[in-house]
Amino acid sequence: MAITLKEVAERAGVSRSAVSRTFTQGASVSAKTRKKVEKAARDLGYSPSLIARSLATNRTKLIGLIANNFQNPVFLEVFDLYTRALQERNLRPLLVNLTDQTDPSASVQLLKQYSVDGVIVASSTLPPLFAHAFKEAQVPVVHAFGRFASTPDIHIVGIDNEHCGALAAETLQKHRYKRVAFLGGPQSATSAQDRATGFIRRAKEIGLEIVEILYADAYAYDSGQRAMGKLLQDRRFEAVFCGDDLICMGAMDAARDRGLSIPKDIGFIGFNDMNMAAWQAYSLTTIRQPTSEIILSSVDLVVSMLDTPGRAPEVRLFPCSVVERSTLKPIEN
């Protein structure tokens, strides 16, 4: 069917090794044979089979990309960045959609079968245990958006969620709010837990009163909308910290639906600064997570592990910042 090494070798009048060498980086071939081979290859329309090469070299140039939230548009940005970053390094993502199948061993099995060179777990909702399974299977792994641990046993790239929660508390106080609510992501997500912890701790320190704590059941619009519906049954707060922009948008729409005006009647601060946060219909004040830095860094890290498998586990944290738009009442001087 397709053209093989052998045919090119015959046409160029050289050995198979010579052909192989002209197509592998840093191999020793004279300019003369290289030229002959390249011509023959061009004539025949040859391109080397990565499958065969993978078998021989034990490298596939495939990186498993594990995700489990296809409801949140922020993941489209994430995929965009990952595919580009990997493509630039001549690697390809093998996408695994985790849906609800929580069993790590199945994915490990799967990606092992494909002999991926490395794995990036891109999720803030998966437990650390998940990335672990790969480490145990000797597959280089990076947990992006994962939970920060002071003595990590796997590579983690992300943010300090606790600190970000604290940042939210400070921002609300700066805007002169006294009584607030917390509307987090799913309670099982480490990111949601940590943001809550930091928020609550800092609020206590600076005298911000938290009158409600509720967790949405997913990082999704509908979940935010529903949860806000519950919170609004007896509103004793003036602003809400939402653990995610999408949840926040759902919550805002629920509030507006009840005739509340933002930020006049109620304030909101979100989390992520996804593209949509800047949309006029929301114009969300939010905490920016440096998605792009996290992604680039996690790709770099997994790439470096390909060469240095024994690398000591590393935590890379990137700073978050407040992006002020118009969902908190203006600060009066």
Added chain:
Amino acid sequence: MAITLKEVAERAGVSRSAVSRTFTQGASVSAKTRKKVEKAARDLGYSPSLIARSLATNRTKLIGLIANNFQNPVFLEVFDLYTRALQERNLRPLLVNLTDQTDPSASVQLLKQYSVDGVIVASSTLPPLFAHAFKEAQVPVVHAFGRFASTPDIHIVGIDNEHCGALAAETLQKHRYKRVAFLGGPQSATSAQDRATGFIRRAKEIGLEIVEILYADAYAYDSGQRAMGKLLQDRRFEAVFCGDDLICMGAMDAARDRGLSIPKDIGFIGFNDMNMAAWQAYSLTTIRQPTSEIILSSVDLVVSMLDTPGRAPEVRLFPCSVVERSTLKPIEN
């Protein structure tokens, strides 16, 4: 490193072929040896290498998934559906992010190197020429969301965009609009062209006056917002047909920003019925594209081509329908 066939064979006390056969569908092995092999495999934690298998069988179970719009959240739904549908059939997507590199031959080259079993081009903006390149390279290909052709030379799964454009015109007339504008997707996209054609033709037939025709530069929020800004400089229309929901949301926000109220001052009808169209902040009346059907069908089609490579090219069109929400003024009786 990893456990191989040979080691399992030795431990089970059988030949390598026997092991191979217990792990391949429909091969002849006695219950007794199967049991022995399975035990040995379990003990050793063996899982067969798909790479090696691919090399031998010339099948990789990899399907190239080509996309070029990572700005539009509808594509997250698309990815979700594709990854699930493929996973269910024991196939995996190899994602190619086309960004701006328009050269088909590069992607063909790339996917040929990975020996993908088939390719799905999932884009309404790529020219037919693109999918062609794969056909010529003998790779089974389906163009999902592609342009309908009465004598197709490749498989196409999608909708009749002209008819959908006509549907939009009829809906606007039903809602008693007289003078309307068309705000399409990028003019280079066949989908945008066809929706325009159908809309314009039908409008003429039923006496709906089109006073403006403009194309956004991408299927994106910002593009819609900008384009609407232009249209609003001299507004002589009462409603707008937007060739895409996301464009429509941008356009709506631009209109509201100028103090217009929807649908009192201006009406909108979108296209796609993406999840977000149902959001309270927009509650968009739109034309539903049966995304899920298109995707499932295109996966089925590419799978069937794996067995029957010579299959005659086929066009599969799915009907669209109007989803009424609240961006067109109510019909008075």
Added chain:
DNA sequence: GAAATTTTTGCAACCGGTTGCAAAAAACAT
């Protein structure tokens, strides 16, 4: 129980590349 038939098994070649090693060729030194 022997012959005929069917099923199971192992051998060995193959898929399309890579790579260590030794021989051959080229380049350099004297």
Added chain:
DNA sequence: ATGTTTTTTGCAACCGGTTGCAAAAATTTC
């Protein structure tokens, strides 16, 4: 021109599976 060093080349084994074929084993038939 000869000997030495460096570079290039081909051979052959290997990566981890699959599969056609013939022999061996099990099953059926009479």
